Amino acid sequence: MGVGNCRPLFYNVGMELAEPCAHCAVRDRALCSTLSDDELAQLNAIGHRREMERGETLLWAGDDSVVCGNLISGVLKLVAASADGREQIVGLVYPGDFVGQPYVEKAEFTVTALTEAEVCLFPRAPFERALDDHHAMERLLLQRTLQALNTARGRMLSLARSSAQEKVAGFLLDMAERAGTSACRAVPDGPLTFDLPLTRGQIADVLGLTIETVSRQMTRLKVAGVIALPGGRAVTICDRDALQARAEAA
Amino acid sequence: MGVGNCRPLFYNVGMELAEPCAHCAVRDRALCSTLSDDELAQLNAIGHRREMERGETLLWAGDDSVVCGNLISGVLKLVAASADGREQIVGLVYPGDFVGQPYVEKAEFTVTALTEAEVCLFPRAPFERALDDHHAMERLLLQRTLQALNTARGRMLSLARSSAQEKVAGFLLDMAERAGTSACRAVPDGPLTFDLPLTRGQIADVLGLTIETVSRQMTRLKVAGVIALPGGRAVTICDRDALQARAEAA
DNA sequence: AAAGGTCTTTGACCGCGGTCAATGTTCTGT
DNA sequence: ACAGAACATTGACCGCGGTCAAAGACCTTT
Known part of the structure; x- marks a missing residue:
């Protein structure tokens, strides 16, 4: 169930910034960061929010590219697939990132939530018109x-x-960087622990490998003492330099 | 030796379109196709042409991204390289395509001519200003x-x-499509012959393979009667459907 | 025409990573 | 707390494609 209905009926009355943009977690990072409060209220009139569950799909490859928007929370994947079912994750979308493609009729890739997620969506056509009116947003x-x-x-x-x-x-290393605030570290510059938002299978789809190979390489890194796997989806980076070295040389 | 000097000294005098844009081979396909003759003359004031030889490099990865522009003739490659020298061609640039990146300080990829080529170049900073003034060009x-x-x-x-x-x-199949006019075909829908602008090594760099594997696969296709290799850099596609089938299934 | 270079083909070999299969672990719902 | 499902690990095996090496084709240059 989306929260689109929570959008106030009279969004651009007065000077105040319409809900829910006022408290938007990505107000300063998304494309909307180029807009004044008034402009944002106007844009918000054509948009709505949607909450997504883990595994839910926003756009299917081949379907009409009907919406685009900003990711507010969670992580999405962009998936390319061949006719016979082989898959490749061609992009990950993080909060503040833009999803979808204006000026493109058919979606080329399937967009699916890897975690619970919240997106701020706009029908494609009116969003394209908004790009006309808000040059700074188009530039960004x-x-x-x-x-x-x-x-x-x-x-x-x-x-x-x-x-x-x-x-x-x-x-x-990429995921550690992304983890940012949600990661925790007992000692400064010491071991860093965070949760991966992806299963082994999804990591394989990102890297162009198989589940088994990903698993074996994780074990190799664990045995070498470079990382630890405390259980669940958690990872600890014990020796960042060693990990970096292994990321750069065969 | 570039032809930049051929640019007339008084480009925007009168209504006539300044040389060399008037006879530009990609006038109707490049970003400039969004400009009126007058606007084009203004833009041309900050640009110049450059002829490139096979193997000559326009931009080096890691250097300042100083120029961008349109490819007029020939083919360029965009090369990504790892610290230890492994290479991957991440893009091919054809006539009418845009080269370089506005709003990006450092070039991420090396741009090199695969054939003799001619480019129409603009220093990055003034080109960015031109994007401000010509909204349709930025849109394109x-x-x-x-x-x-x-x-x-x-x-x-x-x-x-x-x-x-x-x-x-x-x-x-991609190259056959690209070859377009320069390809020749004895019978309509019959065998199609054209020249590859890439060496086996460069094809390997595009596909993420080795020279030997590319060569072996070409031989396999030849033995199967799907293609013929008349010699030199020429290829004949004898059975397009069979080639398509092999492109889609393992 | 001969010489030298670059590019291409072909062969022999082998290791990385995929496949198949079984077991172990973690998460979910009742 | 338990059952079932989803996810992860580990092992055995093997084939695709990389590596090394040599010979052949093609294109310059003089």
């Missing part, structure tokens, strides 16, 4: 898209040319 | 960037999950 979208392109191209190198060991080590 | 750049992102993500699936056979077959 261009910059974000250029960044995403660089990220995707960097991952092409890794997918094609890195060993399984390098891929897994690199992935753990 | 955004659309092109979104397309490029989709292409890159599609190739992530292929790099990670396709067999060598599928990669080579798919690559040949």
